[in-house]
Amino acid sequence: MNEVTALNQRVIEEFRANAGKVGPPFEGSPLLLLGTIGAKSGAARTNPLVYVEDAGRVIIVASFAGADKSPPWFHNLKANPEVTLEIGTEKYQARASIVDEPDRTRLYQKMEAAMPVFTEYQSKTSRVIPVVALERI
Numbered sequence: 001m002n003e004v005t006a007l008n009q010r011v012i013e014e015f016r017a018n019a020g021k022v023g024p025p026f027e028g029s030p031l032l033l034l035g036t037i038g039a040k041s042g043a044a045r046t047n048p049l050v051y052v053e054d055a056g057r058v059i060i061v062a063s064f065a066g067a068d069k070s071p072p073w074f075h076n077l078k079a080n081p082e083v084t085l086e087i088g089t090e091k092y093q094a095r096a097s098i099v100d101e102p103d104r105t106r107l108y109q110k111m112e113a114a115m116p117v118f119t120e121y122q123s124k125t126s127r128v129i130p131v132v133a134l135e136r137i
Contacts, residue, residue, distance in 0.1 A: 011048040020088035026050065029115060032058065034134075035084030036076035047073045051087075052107075052114050058085060058094065058134040059107050066124025074130060085134060094134040104131045 007025075014022045015033055022031060029050045036045045052059045062074035077083055077096040085094045099107055108131050112118045122129055 008046075008048055012046055015048060015086070020086070022048075032060075033084075033086035034060065034073060034077075035086070036073050037080040039076045039079035045073060045076060047071075049073075050111075050115055052110050054107060054110060054133075056135075058087070059099075059111065060132050060134065061108060061111050061118060062130040062132060063118060063121040066121035068125050068127060070127075070130060074132070077132065082137065083134065085136075093137040095137055097133050097135070099131040099133050104128075107131045107133075 011022055011026060011031075012033060015031065020031065026048065030052065031048055032051050034047050034049050036047070037043070038045055049060050062070045064071040064074075078098070081096045083094050083096050085092055108118070108122070108129065111131075112122075
């Protein structure tokens, strides 16, 4: 198990044991668990992600900490846009859609305002970091 996988597993366990509350590195940030189906494997995957809300939608960003490629969960939801969200103690199905411009920039800026580390992530890569809207089914 690599370092990121181990951290994610610890955060997922802490999230579920404490009604969505976790310690560092996500302490104090709005956090959700995104459940996707693997694009190639078909296996269930869960990732802890920070989010913002906008017009009744949950917004997440495929930053991958500024890497030059999108995170695996982004490829999974492109292949299978029906996902599971866990926020606090609530769990429900949602449909993912990739946000187009100009809304993408507005929502990325909203994420940056809430969590300035996203400005650093964008500065690390030349790719346009995707923004995803999740709407309850």
